[in-house]
């Protein structure tokens with residue numbers, strides 16, 4: 001048995017990468033997947049309702065929905081179908097399952113296997129030193145958690161984590177519970193993904209959210225720059241918007257270390273050309289930037305635009321916009337003039353000539369949208385990089401007009417909504433004041449811990465209770481072994497979840513799983529059938545209504561769990577029962593506490609919902625410290641990689657959403673039947689003395705020592721010299737906890753210094 005087989009990867013095989021996304025295979029995989037989990041009837045029932053105005057919101061990514069009248073009958077993508085099927089599966093992981101599987105066995109299983117056992121059916125409890133999870137009644141479960149929380153010597157010995165799937169109503173009630181207890185320890189998955197975007201955008205334009213609409217991309221932008229994002233896998237319906245843009249003559253530039261199929265060509269299965277033809281070519285220009293080379297790229301590009309304007313004033317820069325709406329231009333310009341081109345070319349991995357060509361595209365375009373994702377946000381210099389992207393947009397006034405602006409594309413369906421509802425460890429006093437005025441208690445004012453600080457606190461024994469509203473914290477977090485040990489130092493870990501996952505096994509001395517309803521399921525409470533609301537990447541808030549009967553009578557909604565626990569802890573001090581019985585009560589609170597949410601229930605329940613204020617987009621209003629959009633000076637840095645080492649980015653496969661692994665294929669990259677692969681260029685393999693097919697350990701190097709991820713198949717792949725890629729969560733063990741982005745404290749999962757090493761002899 002070789003190392004890969006020993007790692008459970010005996011079926012791994014590598015084929016040719018695809019040159020086009022979706023097409024017939026996309027439809028076939030969606031149907032096969034849906035039918036295998038849900039059966040034909042349930043598949044049709046659910047898939048015809050996902051992303052529809054009277055249906056439920058896709059529980060996967062946060063790409064926006066077209067206007068209601070433009071929605072297709074099949075308003076979902078392959079990964080949306082997988083997400084729905086994964087949640088609405090007929091499989092059940094019930095008490096019998098847990099009785100038959102000791103925790104020690106479960107810990108040995110893959111993430112895919114754990115979740116593939118189906119939906120949880122009732123609360124499950126793992127007592128201290130017990131070998132098995134056992135059922136617990138809801139009353140007992142909420143009493144247990146309530147007692148642990150109320151007996152804390154300090155409310156800051158509790159941490160309340162939120163995954164981006166939680167609805168706005170659940171998120172609002174949850175932050176209220178934590179603050180009623182007395183803590184701002186409200187880390188969320190955004191800390192690990194777009195926190196760097198929020199920090200950079202807040203500094204430069206006064207709001208931490210994207211400033212474009214779907215129509216800006218599909219109907220108006222002359223040039224769309226997609227950087228550090230793989231929409232074909234992570235936001236697939238975006239390809240439809242890009243296709244529309246192409247068909248009206250827009251240009252697309254893709255900037256990525258990997259030539260992703262979803263950036264090259266789209267075979268839209270809802271169009272004849274996508275079924276029988278070659279589909280639509282997407283990127284007109286592909287720039288294979290070096291991992292972590294984006295700051296150098298944009299700084300170099302901005303210098304070129306400056307010099308072009310020096311040569312022909314007013315042809316490259318929008319001086320009227322700069323003069324009226326911005327400050328800091330002169331300092332930024334001076335920094336660009338001082339840049340060293342050799343350094344720019346080395347750090348970006350791109351020649352000046354290629355950046356000149358990009359500048360030609362930019363100057364030819366009267367409106368530009370820049371879309372990005374984790375490829376920009378999970379680096380030490382991520383905030384500086386995104387600020388430099390904003391410099392690029394401000395130079396030509398590409399904000400606050402049709403077809404122009406920044407578009408950080410959120411990964412999780414309601415991660416932006418949760419933040420809007422107060423899920424943030426550093427909420428402003430204005431929000432906390434509104435909470436005080438609404439509920440009659442003074443919330444804590446001291447900033448809480450974000451995700452990385454929460455892990456540090458758990459590691460250092462400062463946390464007794466870790467509570468997670470959804471998600472798979474232990475798998476999503478960096479430094480897997482350190483995080484697991486940190487969680488194990490907690491007295492109690494509690495997970496609200498739909499399915500069994502790694503975090504339920506990397507747990508505290510006691511552990512509790514509280515099974516909740518999913519988005520696809522009807523939620524009937526005392527006040528009748530309930531709906532919830534979510535917010536997408538374009539700041540559109542809309543309703544989501546489930547249609548299926550609950551997977552088990554033993555499930556409760558997220559809202560019912562949170563308000564039930566709060567009742568257990570605080571009685572009826574702020575009206576928890578009413579909030580739990582009728583979510584419009586929560587929405588009335590939201591309307592009075594959350595800025596821009598006036599008349600929330602009425603506006604969110606109308607077909608298509610409503611758009612939250614976007615001052616820069618709506619009126620070129622910049623609520624920064626100076627009231628202007630801010631140019632910034634960003635020192636051009638990049639990670640230095642010692643000889644014999646590579647810079648690794650962690651990525652998703654096409655059969656994955658965040659840490660949820662739907663299957664073992666990544667057909668766009670030619671990977672089938674396994675996940676322990678590391679993508680490296682032919683040039684580097686030759687230089688390092690390895691070959692395609694070798695099995696290696698990945699070893700990361702950090703100031704506190706080395707971290708090892710064993711048994712990865714070396715896969716030759718087109719990527720710039722010095723770069724590598726491997727899937728998370730398998731590669732998260734390599735990301736040091738203390739390796740975080742400046743300012744945002746986001747783990748640097750996209751730039752980890754590693755070396756390949758022949759596997760050690762197995763004992």
Ligand code: SF4
Nearest residue numbers: 058060061077080237
């Ligand atoms: S693009 Fe995202 S939100 Fe839309 S169906 Fe696909 S996974 Fe779901």
